[in-house]
Amino acid sequence: MTRVLLIIPPSPDNRHIARFSFQSYESKGNYHLQPKELMAITGCLAEKDEVTFIDGTCDKQSEAEFLSKIDRLDGDIVFFSMSNTVWKSDYRYLHEVKSRLADIPIYVQGDIFLDKDAREFILSECDGVVFYPYMLEVAEMAGARQNGGGPYPGVYTASDQTFFGHHSNRLHHISSGIPRHDIFLKSGYRFPFAKHKKFATVVTTYGCPFVCSYCGSANLPPGIRPTGSILEELRHIEALGVKELWFYDSTFGFYKKETVPLLEEMARRHNFSWSTFTNHQICTPDFLKLMNDAGCHTVILGVDSASEKNLKTFRRNSTLTKLELAIATANDLKMNICADFILGLENETRSDVEKTISYALKLPIDYASFNVIVPTPGTSVSEKLKQQGASIFDLVNFDSLGKAGNIGNKHLSGDEIIALRNRAVKKFYLRPRHLARRLMKTTSFEHFQIQFEEMAAIVGKVR
Ligand code: SF4
Incomplete structure (x- = not known):
């Protein structure tokens, strides 16, 4: 033992x-x-x-x-x-x-x-x-x-080790073990999009198959868990009286061969209500429908920037056409949509950032997460600053909220990026049309409480 x-x-x-x-x-x-x-x-x-x-x-x-x-x-x-x-x-x-x-x-x-x-x-x-x-x-x-x-x-255990030796980009099949969820059901854990306060986190794939250079997940080669083990985990969670799930994958559904049977089984045998991160490049209307049938009520999509061209320079191939199709389908299915944005990417001018914010305001979505650029370790942002002479320990304590300041870029100071972010948050969340949309989509008093507390905290954290 x-x-x-x-x-x-x-x-x-x-x-x-x-x-x-x-x-x-x-x-x-x-x-x-x-x-x-x-x-x-x-x-x-x-x-x-x-x-x-x-x-x-x-x-x-x-x-x-x-x-x-x-x-x-x-x-x-x-x-x-x-x-x-x-x-x-x-x-x-x-x-x-x-x-x-x-x-x-x-x-x-x-x-x-x-x-x-x-x-x-x-x-x-x-x-x-x-x-x-x-x-x-x-x-x-x-x-x-x-x-x-x-x-x-x-x-x-040694500094020159690499992920999985020479096979770092290949898919790996990992762990059939089931996490001990009972240990993690503390009331201090809260999920912003949940319909029920008590929730459990499930992962189907760890790491990410995409390689966006500003993202830490791109460092973690994807490892996929066996579907049978995930289904066993869901039964264990159900036995604990949990109805709400947070599928904390980076891009839920990338591996359709494994995910489709999981969703079909969830639709057949379970009654969970859940949310997940996914990617509009892989979210076809049929797949979103399958997710929704299996209980998914909220999808989080990484938009990051309104400029496809700029995103390509960070090895992110994302098309706004696919994004808008995924959002339209999710709206048809009455799902909630959260879109993530990064403000202050290298080369972005004030006008570029403002275009991204205007785009966010135009999208028919329920939540927007505005993040200021961060030199996350292992990313191109951090590596570039290190090449310019910074040590990794000079780049600590920054985060996407901007609490400890921001690195800025060649067009905008850190303070300007933070100010743009804070303005975007207020503009997005305090629109009467947006508040009405959220109220209409609230399904119970518990859901209302969760939403209200989140909203108050989001706006309260803006300086
Ligand atoms: S930004 Fe999203 S898709 Fe790109 S590597 Fe990170 S998690 Fe994967």
């Missing part, structure tokens, strides 16, 4: 920081998502293994509360989540945890380790960096200090 300790440190000022391996960020609203990488780790465990989970951010713990919990822990292996967004604070907590649990192997996880320099730096301070949490041999990793320390699947 292995005793596993999953630890997320508190965040400065109780900010809702999400520490995902592809990107960390501060919540733009009231939402706080479940930690999908730590959930995946629980799916790699044997039935007899024990898990203790501490989330200092979700539970808004003070430093003293958090450290007193750490002082009472005992276990065989620690997984510690870290982020680029609050790196300095997380790094300090890592030291506090290490000094208290000095004899236990400690593995870290977080977006900053998409950067090779950051990996090299942290490897001297821990037993490894988890980069693919669906394939861990946890018992062996717990014995790292006796058995020589790796290599282990899904873990960096």
Whole structure:
């Protein structure tokens, strides 16, 4: 039996920081998502293994509360989540945890380790960096200090390792294990598009098959989970009394051969209500209909910019025609649509950013997530700044909300980009037509409460 300790440190000022391996960020609203990488780790465990989970951010713990919990822990292996967004604070907590649990192997996880320099730096301070949490041999990793320390699947233990050796871009089939959802049903986790407060996060494919150079997910080669295991997971979630799902894929449905049978079975046997990230390039009307029949009420689409030409320079092939078709179909099906935008991409002028914002205002959508450009580790944005002389540790603490400022680009200062973003948020959400649309689509008092709290927080966070 292995005793596993999953630890997320508190965040400065109780900010809702999400520490995902592809990107960390501060919540733009009231939402706080479940930690999908730590959930995946629980799916790699044997039935007899024990898990203790501490989330200092979700539970808004003070430093003293958090450290007193750490002082009472005992276990065989620690997984510690870290982020680029609050790196300095997380790094300090890592030291506090290490000094208290000095004899236990400690593995870290977080977006900053998409950067090779950051990996090299942290490897001297821990037993490894988890980069693919669906394939861990946890018992062996717990014995790292006796058995020589790796290599282990899904873990960096040496700085020159690469994802999956020479096959980094090929699809991989991963983990048939089922995450222990009961551990993650804390009320502090909130999903912004949910119709029910209690929700569970499910992943069908980890990583992304696309290669947009400004995105951290492009660093994670896609790994697909077996459909049978996902269906078993859904039965487990149902038994926990959960009706709402968040399919946290980067591009749900890219692998149709696996996804279509899953959706058909969901439509036949389950009654979940759910949301997901997908991509308009793969969302045909038939596929959206299948998703809707299986209970999908909200799709999140990455628009990023209104300029197809500019997107191509970042290896993103996205067409507005396909986007508009997907949005029209989703509207016909009475689904909700969230569109994501990035403001301040390299080469964008004020007029380019304003065009993207005007485009967002014209689209018949329900939510818009306006993100300021961030030098996420491992992306072309971060690499370019490093080539100009920055160290990865000069580029920490930025996030897509702009709380700690913004890097700017050659046409716009960071403050100008943040001001454009804040104006876009107010313009989008405070239109009477938009408020009426949202009210019409609200399906219950619980749904109204979730929506109201999100909306108040989104607007409240705009300076
Ligand atoms: S499709 Fe989306 S998630 Fe995938 S690499 Fe591009 S921006 Fe990232």
